[in-house]
Amino acid sequence: MTADRNALDRLSPDLPFPSPRPEVESLHAYSAPLEGRRQMLRLDFNENTIGPSPKVVEALRAIPADHIAIYPEYDGLREAVIANLNLPLQPDQMGLFNGVDAAIHAIFHAYGDRGATLLTTAPTFGYYTPCAQMQGMAIEAIPYDGETFAFPLERIREALLQPRSGQPPRLLLICNPNNPTGTRLAPERILELAAAAPQTLVVVDELYEAFTGDSVLPQADFTALPNLLVLRSLAKTAGLAGLRIGFAIGHAAVVDRISRVTGPYDINSFAVTAAFAALKDQAYVDAYVAEVTEARAWLAEQLRSAGVRHHVEGGNYLLLWPQTDPAAVDQALREAGILVRAMTGKPLIDGSLRVSIGTRDQMQRFWATYQRITSI
Structure with missing residues (x-):
């Protein structure tokens, strides 16, 4: 795909074709190396590593063949998500999207504008940047602390209240816990930031919250803070990453605006059923989250005991810094059937590997292989 794209770029000056917007012409799209992973131990994209509840599989197998020919229906899904959250929300405060990536894209499409500012942190989820670029936005990325990776609260607050451009940021995107x-x-602290900047849409990406327990939702009052929006998914915990379904939760007027820029049937029937x-089957999800949390603590203890530099705080992943060439370690793990994600070129964490956390057995396999490769 990359070679084909490069060939097109070389040929394009001599080919007559409609010109895209300047932002698209200079855009470097977010891409992830996802091919050839299915037979490997997948510790590279923070996915659920065991699959969804058996009840999900049963429900998918029970879909009648003729239903595949019918456009998807969403009746009751918003209410089911709200009941699962056990919060006093209304259905019009719950937006449904083809994965949280689609929700993020819709947020930028609805609220991003040429010359407006996205305020975020660095490093963080890589998809925020191309979404901002395609809208022609300026990006102000405040780095985390270089040693502890603490959130740069005061610098974010200053950028909100005393913006260099004279205009408040259009969007503040906080991944919490941060990926x-x-x-x-x-x-x-998030609620304080939203209250202090009513002209900024404060978006909280909570994809990994279940592994940590820092959700803003139980305390959120979207009537008082209509500029607050929370993103959730069933990908990381319930194992539905391959079916793409995500949620945006906030004030009904904001949810309505970001829903306007999506297609009428973006979520397919299989995802709805799943x-x-x-x-x-929340019990299945809770058991998986508990298993991952325990495995995270176990792996962190092994790293501490072996003297391997690492950082672990929230989410179903951690960072470690190999004492040898990280690219060579990454490749050796791949050859052993284990995938991790190299953080090459990312600010503050260049030279590290991000390791997703699975079950205890999976992390024991990873650790034994890592020890053998690095001769710890």
């Missing part, structure tokens, strides 16, 4: 550093920010089944 890839695991940095956690207390819900109270979501209903997953929401009905």
